[in-house]
Amino acid sequence: MKLLSRKAACNTHGQDSSYFLGxxxxxxxxxxxxxxxxxxxxxxxxxxxxxxxxxxSWLASNPDAAGFKRDGxxxxxxxxxxxxxxxxxxxxxxxxxxxxxIRGNKVSFDPxxxxxTAGATSANETLMFCLADPGEAFLLPTPxxxxxxxxxxxxxxVEIVPIKCTSSNGxxxxxxxxxxxxxxxxxxxxxxxxxxxxxxxxxxxxxxxxHELNLLLSFVTEKGIHLISDEIYSGTVFSSPGFISxxxxxxxxxYSMNTEVWKRVHIVYSLSKDLALPGFRVGAIYSNxxxxxxxxxxxxxxxxxxxxxxxxxxxxxxxxxFRKNYISENQKRLRHRQEMLISGLESxxxxxxxxxxxxxCWVDMRHLLSSETFDAEMELWKKIVxxxxxxxxxxxxxxxxxxxxxxxxxxxxxxxxxxxxxxxIKLFVQSSTAAGDKQNQSYHQSLKNSRRKSLTKWVxxxxxDGREPDER
Amino acid sequence: MAVEIEQPSVRLSRVAVSETHGEDSPYxxxxxxxxxxxxxxxxxxxxxxxxxxxxxxxxxxxxxEYLEQHSEVASWGKxxxxxxxxxxxxxxxxxxxxxxxxxxxxxxxxxxxxxFDPxxxxxTAGATAANELLTFILANxGDALLVPTPxxxxxxxxxxxxxxVKIVPIHCDSxxxxxxxxxxxxxxxxxxEAMSVKxxxxxxxxxxxxxxxxxxxPVLDEILNFVGxKNIHLVSDEIYSGSVFSSGEFVSVAEVLQSRDFKDAERVHIVYSLSKDLGLPGFRVGTIYSYxxxxxxxxRRMSSFTLISSQTQQLLAAMLSDDEFTxxxxxxxxxxxxxxxEKIILGxxxxxxxxxxxxxxxxCWMNLKPLLENATRESELKLWKSILxxxxxxxxxxxxxxxxxxxxxxxxxxxxxxxxxxxALxxxxxxMENTKISLHNVISF
Numbered sequence: 001m002k003l004l005s006r007k008a009a010c011n012t013h014g015q016d017s018s019y020f021l022g023x024x025x026x027x028x029x030x031x032x033x034x035x036x037x038x039x040x041x042x043x044x045x046x047x048x049x050x051x052x053x054x055x056x057s058w059l060a061s062n063p064d065a066a067g068f069k070r071d072g073x074x075x076x077x078x079x080x081x082x083x084x085x086x087x088x089x090x091x092x093x094x095x096x097x098x099x100x101x102i103r104g105n106k107v108s109f110d111p112x113x114x115x116x117t118a119g120a121t122s123a124n125e126t127l128m129f130c131l132a133d134p135g136e137a138f139l140l141p142t143p144x145x146x147x148x149x150x151x152x153x154x155x156x157x158v159e160i161v162p163i164k165c166t167s168s169n170g171x172x173x174x175x176x177x178x179x180x181x182x183x184x185x186x187x188x189x190x191x192x193x194x195x196x197x198x199x200x201x202x203x204x205x206x207x208x209x210x211h212e213l214n215l216l217l218s219f220v221t222e223k224g225i226h227l228i229s230d231e232i233y234s235g236t237v238f239s240s241p242g243f244i245s246x247x248x249x250x251x252x253x254x255y256s257m258n259t260e261v262w263k264r265v266h267i268v269y270s271l272s273k274d275l276a277l278p279g280f281r282v283g284a285i286y287s288n289x290x291x292x293x294x295x296x297x298x299x300x301x302x303x304x305x306x307x308x309x310x311x312x313x314x315x316x317x318x319x320x321x322f323r324k325n326y327i328s329e330n331q332k333r334l335r336h337r338q339e340m341l342i343s344g345l346e347s348x349x350x351x352x353x354x355x356x357x358x359x360x361c362w363v364d365m366r367h368l369l370s371s372e373t374f375d376a377e378m379e380l381w382k383k384i385v386x387x388x389x390x391x392x393x394x395x396x397x398x399x400x401x402x403x404x405x406x407x408x409x410x411x412x413x414x415x416x417x418x419x420x421x422x423x424x425i426k427l428f429v430q431s432s433t434a435a436g437d438k439q440n441q442s443y444h445q446s447l448k449n450s451r452r453k454s455l456t457k458w459v460x461x462x463x464x465d466g467r468e469p470d471e472r
Numbered sequence: 473m474a475v476e477i478e479q480p481s482v483r484l485s486r487v488a489v490s491e492t493h494g495e496d497s498p499y500x501x502x503x504x505x506x507x508x509x510x511x512x513x514x515x516x517x518x519x520x521x522x523x524x525x526x527x528x529x530x531x532x533x534x535x536x537e538y539l540e541q542h543s544e545v546a547s548w549g550k551x552x553x554x555x556x557x558x559x560x561x562x563x564x565x566x567x568x569x570x571x572x573x574x575x576x577x578x579x580x581x582x583x584x585x586x587x588f589d590p591x592x593x594x595x596t597a598g599a600t601a602a603n604e605l606l607t608f609i610l611a612n613x614g615d616a617l618l619v620p621t622p623x624x625x626x627x628x629x630x631x632x633x634x635x636x637v638k639i640v641p642i643h644c645d646s647x648x649x650x651x652x653x654x655x656x657x658x659x660x661x662x663x664x665e666a667m668s669v670k671x672x673x674x675x676x677x678x679x680x681x682x683x684x685x686x687x688x689x690p691v692l693d694e695i696l697n698f699v700g701x702k703n704i705h706l707v708s709d710e711i712y713s714g715s716v717f718s719s720g721e722f723v724s725v726a727e728v729l730q731s732r733d734f735k736d737a738e739r740v741h742i743v744y745s746l747s748k749d750l751g752l753p754g755f756r757v758g759t760i761y762s763y764x765x766x767x768x769x770x771x772r773r774m775s776s777f778t779l780i781s782s783q784t785q786q787l788l789a790a791m792l793s794d795d796e797f798t799x800x801x802x803x804x805x806x807x808x809x810x811x812x813x814e815k816i817i818l819g820x821x822x823x824x825x826x827x828x829x830x831x832x833x834x835x836c837w838m839n840l841k842p843l844l845e846n847a848t849r850e851s852e853l854k855l856w857k858s859i860l861x862x863x864x865x866x867x868x869x870x871x872x873x874x875x876x877x878x879x880x881x882x883x884x885x886x887x888x889x890x891x892x893x894x895x896a897l898x899x900x901x902x903x904m905e906n907t908k909i910s911l912h913n914v915i916s917f
Contacts, residue, residue, distance in 0.1 A: 008609045008770045052556040066547045077532050082754040118597050129634055130488040155608055182879045279561040279782030295488040302601045307754030307780035
């Protein structure tokens with residue numbers, strides 16, 4: 001047969017992982033309040049569905065924006081022809097203002113240093129192409145978003161080396177973990193080009209503290225490498241200690257003299273989480289290095305944002321009143337939801353990592369493992385997917401170094417559905433901890449066996465037809 | 473105060489610092505000249521007229537009329553959940569209704585001579601992304617694609633930059649109206665072999681940019697036979713398929729495959745886009761249509777890096793599902809492009825300039841060989857500069873399209889009003905007059 005490239009044939013797209021298996025299972029049997037009340041509840045999807053009403057009401061009051069009109073006049077032609085990779089100036093201006101507002105206006109951004117891309121997926125890959133050659137490596141703190149395996153490595157040929165974080169200190173980044181990762185890369189003969197952090201973190205839901213940020217900056221300075229800060233969840237920080245952007249730290253006295261540090265820091269942003277518009281494909285790279293901005297701008301030709309969408313969002317985000325209100329209201333709703341999940345889990349004897357951001361909680365189910373192993377984690381996960389009917393993400397799919405942690409999303413469903421999910425967990429925990437209940441165990445065992453047989457079928461199928469859950 | 477130590481700036485990738493993005497070529501230099509001094513009928517009547525931009529501006533009124541009559545299409549209709557569903561939709565399979573509409577539109581453009589399966593359509597943000605994506609899938613770094621010259625300058629970036637893949641030219645010239653020949657195909661393949669480079673595919677643009685002609689059916693057969701013999705792929709970039717001036721003149725590779733009962737079709741992949749035929753380059757709508765399941769599946773996953781905005785998919789799904797609209801659009805657009813083409817050809821002829829006999833596209837391939845001092849690339853560039861500086865017209869020199877025969881220029885005619893086209897033609901006449909005068913003076917001396 002006509003051969004395809006190595007890239008086409010390899011598995012680096014990552015779709016054979018368990019993360020996606022749960023999705024498959026959900027799609028076969030999706031929960032629906034009326035039609036399928038015993039179906040699987042999707043809790044593996046980091047979407048924000050809490051604030052659409054705010055967007056919808058803005059759209060209803062501003063019909064021109066979606067109707068290709070400016071001040072009542074049609075600008076359809078102008079937009080249809082606009083394919084300049086520098087992006088719509090009004091949109092970039094509005095976007096940097098939005099980014100600034102999210103950071104409490106403590107930082108300001110220059111639209112000329114912003115490059116628009118079709119989503120953060122594209123932004124992260126583009127930065128890899130700009131900063132690293134095939135075979136070089138980036139260090140990433142674990143646990144991390146499973147999609148990075150595809151986004152950063154697949155077509156770029158770049159490697160990921162983990163910076164191991166553990167529950168011993170709340171999964172914080174430490175100097176020794178950074179150094180260990182750097183050495184590990186060296187042992188694998190990989191040249192390290194930079195560190196990529198997600199702040200706020202996916203899947204942890206925590207923001208980096210000042211100490212960690214300073215640590216990172218000293219580390220990249222000492223090693224002469226880049227720092228990418230993926231801040232796509234920056235608008236979802238709903239409680240203290242609040243969000244500190246790496247840009248804020250750079251503005252500290254210590255770094256103002258050393259302009260080289262500025263040039264090695266790059267930020268990735270997107271409207272998929274903060275504005276809940278993943279379908280619109282709006283991402284951005286922000287860099288203080290002109291060469292990076294120039295190269296990334298040219299590369300963005302391969303993934304430009306639709307001018308129709310740029311125009312709509314430039315109108316929306318230029319509306320100062322809307323912006324301010326959306327940010328604060330959205331955060332309030334997220335906090336409320338998180339509290340719901342946290343207290344619900346608590347009443348089932350399950351604790352979470354203390355978090356202040358994101359669309360998910362990092363849940364500690366170590367005490368429910370039959371053994372302190374990843375096999376036991378998988379066993380528990382399958383029980384939760386098939387028996388309890390919840391698709392949550394096992395920590396191993398996020399490259400977590402210790403078994404027993406799970407990411408559970410709370411913003412992609414109604415409050416009623418979330419309550420139901422919590423009830424199911426409570427029941428499950430109760431039945432699991434019913435010691436010596438052989439009947440229960442054999443019931444679960446037979447369910448497990450029948451599911452497992454069908455599971456094998458799906459594993460094979462997945463290699464050929466994966467529905468891409470592009471969610472984080 | 474501590475002495476500031478000069479730190480070497482962190483190294484960027486080879487790709488980032490390479491010149492393979494190709495933006496330092498004259499193709500783009502003319503653009504800069506235009507950007508600095510753009511023609512405007514009222515405010516800058518002596519500015520540079522842009523004739524290097526293959527945009528289709530002749531049929532916008534049809535689109536605007538449609539939007540006017542169907543305003544709910546752009547605003548998510550009356551269904552309450554319309555907006556949120558659309559905003560959340562990021563499935564890399566793409567909106568089914570949009571894929572169906574695209575499949576049907578592609579069939580329409582081929583006047584029903586070929587039909588397309590929506591499940592074989594992979595959506596990308598423009599043909600730029602589609603071509604790069606296919607290259608990632610079909611070739612390894614260091615491999616080559618054979619591309620007939622002259623070709624679209626953007627290919628140098630799209631096919632090579634981040635992929636590390638090479639382009640080996642299939643040389644075509646005016647001796648046979650620039651059609652691809654069996655000998656040229658073999659010669660290109662041999663020259664790749666001589667460089668120890670593995671050939672992965674042939675990539676053709678049909679209708680051709682910059683030539684403005686459709687590929688003859690026998691030539692398509694020849695190319696298909698060639699790729700079959702060499703066991704390589706064929707990519708057919710058909711983004712100008714809806715810009716053919718007369719009905720029945722365009723033969724898509726899809727038609728040829730259909731007539732062969734799709735035998736050996738898994739090596740063929742078609743690229744399409746709405747940037748030219750529908751005049752919507754800003755919306756970033758491209759597709760890959762492949763007869764190869766593995767390519768479709770891989771392309772779909774890779775399209776994650778370049779998805780089309782769901783807002784745009786929704787709008788176009790509605791528009792392109794409207795058979796009455798699409799039939800009328802395709803027919804009217806074709807008519808108008810033909811009229812424009814005839815106007816420019818006549819105008820050029822009256823100025824003593826001949827073009828390659830074209831039947832498609834948004835441009836004509838102009839023969840200025842008689843004006844060259846020498847049959848060299850340098851003379852061609854000199855002529856190009858003088859046209860830019862004296863006639864204030866930005867046209868594209870054949871060398872920027874890798875044409876092996878100096879003296880040819882691509883001139884766009886659909887990206888301006890008729891009036892502006894008339895002004896441009898006048899300037900060309902004046903230029904030719906002046907040239908004749910100076911030639912005459914030289915001769916009589």
